[in-house]
Amino acid sequence: MPELTGKTRVSFDANGRLKLPNKLIEAMPEQCSDKLVATRGIEHCISLYTLPDWDKYKQSINMIQGLSVVEKLNLQRKIIGISTELTMDKQGRITLPANLIEFGQLEGCNEVVVIGIEHVIEIWNPEVFRINDETNEPMALEALNRRPTI
Numbered sequence: 001m002p003e004l005t006g007k008t009r010v011s012f013d014a015n016g017r018l019k020l021p022n023k024l025i026e027a028m029p030e031q032c033s034d035k036l037v038a039t040r041g042i043e044h045c046i047s048l049y050t051l052p053d054w055d056k057y058k059q060s061i062n063m064i065q066g067l068s069v070v071e072k073l074n075l076q077r078k079i080i081g082i083s084t085e086l087t088m089d090k091q092g093r094i095t096l097p098a099n100l101i102e103f104g105q106l107e108g109c110n111e112v113v114v115i116g117i118e119h120v121i122e123i124w125n126p127e128v129f130r131i132n133d134e135t136n137e138p139m140a141l142e143a144l145n146r147r148p149t150i
Helices: 022-027 051-062 068-080 098-103 126-145
Strands: 002-010 016-020 035-040 046-050 084-087 093-096 111-118 120-125
Touching: 002 016, 002 022, 022 051, 022 111, 035 068, 035 098, 051 068, 051 111, 084 093, 111 126, 120 126
Parallel strands: none
Antiparallel strands: 002 111, 016 093, 035 046, 035 084, 046 120, 111 120
16 A cells, blocks of 8 residues: 655635545545544544554554553543544545544634655644644654664
């Protein structure tokens, strides 16, 4: 499967609807391109997964070692329990649920940032994304400097 890559701004309406960029839609496997799972992202964004990638992500959460039963259940509630299956229409539009709009701080936004990162699509409030990007840039550059030479 081609990786989901690219960053763009798209319109976001008061009903929580947005159109995913064609480049991201075309990178999804054809057999699962109309069904996505939306959940909380790590940094106040909304994460979208195709169904096969969502299954892999859930497995990775369930395989985390060193968590107590309560910690694991809490994590599962926050990521898996809040997730919602979405159906993308023929124009590539999805509608986000109110609980994720609130989590992603998207209320009142008329645009959102959509970014593809390998096997996940993130949806951000543009201002939250800008602040996060500026704050984390030194950390990202430091991590990039530690990459192995190929």
